[in-house]
Amino acid sequence: MKTTMAENKENHISIDNIPYEILYQIVSLIPLKEAARTIILSSSWKHLWAPVQVFVNMDFDRITTQESGQQMNQLISSFLNTYETSYQILNLSFLEPKTVSEETLFFKAIKGVDKELHICFNGETPTDFGLTIELPLCKNAHFCSLKTLHLRSITSLAGSFLPELFSSCWNLETLTLEKCSGLQNIDLKAHGFLQKFVVLDCENMENVTILSAPNLKSFCYRGTLVKTELEDVPALCDVTLDFKGSTALRDHSEFDSEDIVSLLASLKDVEVLTVSGWLLEWLCTRGVIFDDFDFMFNELKELSWIDCCMNKQKRDSLVCFLSITPSLENLFIKIDKKWSTKPCSHFHQSCPQAWTNEATTSSDWNLKHMKVVKFLGFKIEEQNRMLVSLIDVLLKKAIVMKKMSVTEPENKLSWSVAKVPRSHLNKMEKASTTTCHPSKSSLLLSSLDNNCCFRLTPTSENEIVPRFLVGLQTTRHHPRYGLATPLPNLR
Numbered sequence: 001m002k003t004t005m006a007e008n009k010e011n012h013i014s015i016d017n018i019p020y021e022i023l024y025q026i027v028s029l030i031p032l033k034e035a036a037r038t039i040i041l042s043s044s045w046k047h048l049w050a051p052v053q054v055f056v057n058m059d060f061d062r063i064t065t066q067e068s069g070q071q072m073n074q075l076i077s078s079f080l081n082t083y084e085t086s087y088q089i090l091n092l093s094f095l096e097p098k099t100v101s102e103e104t105l106f107f108k109a110i111k112g113v114d115k116e117l118h119i120c121f122n123g124e125t126p127t128d129f130g131l132t133i134e135l136p137l138c139k140n141a142h143f144c145s146l147k148t149l150h151l152r153s154i155t156s157l158a159g160s161f162l163p164e165l166f167s168s169c170w171n172l173e174t175l176t177l178e179k180c181s182g183l184q185n186i187d188l189k190a191h192g193f194l195q196k197f198v199v200l201d202c203e204n205m206e207n208v209t210i211l212s213a214p215n216l217k218s219f220c221y222r223g224t225l226v227k228t229e230l231e232d233v234p235a236l237c238d239v240t241l242d243f244k245g246s247t248a249l250r251d252h253s254e255f256d257s258e259d260i261v262s263l264l265a266s267l268k269d270v271e272v273l274t275v276s277g278w279l280l281e282w283l284c285t286r287g288v289i290f291d292d293f294d295f296m297f298n299e300l301k302e303l304s305w306i307d308c309c310m311n312k313q314k315r316d317s318l319v320c321f322l323s324i325t326p327s328l329e330n331l332f333i334k335i336d337k338k339w340s341t342k343p344c345s346h347f348h349q350s351c352p353q354a355w356t357n358e359a360t361t362s363s364d365w366n367l368k369h370m371k372v373v374k375f376l377g378f379k380i381e382e383q384n385r386m387l388v389s390l391i392d393v394l395l396k397k398a399i400v401m402k403k404m405s406v407t408e409p410e411n412k413l414s415w416s417v418a419k420v421p422r423s424h425l426n427k428m429e430k431a432s433t434t435t436c437h438p439s440k441s442s443l444l445l446s447s448l449d450n451n452c453c454f455r456l457t458p459t460s461e462n463e464i465v466p467r468f469l470v471g472l473q474t475t476r477h478h479p480r481y482g483l484a485t486p487l488p489n490l491r
Contacts, residue, residue, distance in 0.1 A: 116148035277307030
């Protein structure tokens, strides 16, 4: 029997009609960032994110007292203990002492179901300030269940009561500080539960010191160049040093490359490292020679290099750094135009020992364990000389290479790389009797010394070769740019 349209209409179930109890259960199963996006699904879902409005009749000047700090913690603790199986938003505002009609928003907080809390503070920071973070070893009733804490835009006013909050986070595993413009100094002393510490885009930061964190496994810093000290972090294995190429230090002469060398020495046992190309380049311009270090990264298995471009200086500094990573297995070299540096003139001093070819030609070191190399964001048309030189060096140094690829995200292309000896090139060209279809074609990049070529083969037949590559299909080898005709499919 055919179902009538009227019956279909009666049986139709819309997301607008889902009971709130079920909606709460649905979003409770989704990570916080994804769950917040459900607000666009339907107007009825906005109810899930309706904030709890709390007004406190307190003068701003009193918040710096210990009593007010305890009161703030009690409010946040009560917020965390309500509706434990659902997300919740809290808006905390102060009422002006002389009137009940004027209010000032202090912060917005979002509580996640996975024992996480995100707080974004409101207001300007009139003065710079430092933050001492001491996570207790003993249990505390206030925030005993909290495992993830993300603080954004901390003001000097908020910084005055945060130590009281930290002292209650005895079970905290992840701590993130983001875009705290007035924050200058961080001193962290953590208990055995903290596993991840993240500092992002705090533009006036000068010093980050981790005095003790026995179980800290991951540390991530992104922002201006700062003095960083890691003293008692025996479990640290994953580090990101995304320095942006400037510093908030007022006395530039204070900053010495030895500070960075000491930092690298404290990281010699990490297994995963992400580093900005600017940092390695800056070290070389200051006369630092990686081969002269009294330590090596013997435990390093994965290295990620990231910058907004690739040039000779950045390339050579990367290759020199690879000479002290004997156990490296995976290398990711990424160009991201969104990643930007802020050049500082006093950092770009010339040095006669800045870059040499010794690291690239010496046979004293090899990447014996290198298995995977991925180039991300390179444009073959514009950057093929830098790309070819890196491919050449890495294939010479790597002994057991299993996979090398080049990915162009803008063109949605990915190429696998293989070395072709010059002696085999003529045979391969003669074997080509027809012009291959662009989506199935291979390209050939000539090495800078013309001793060999590198064959780039699309990793998927569904990918489309961009127009500038299609125009090269009938082009013979060009001695300057190293591009040659497509090769036949030899499989």
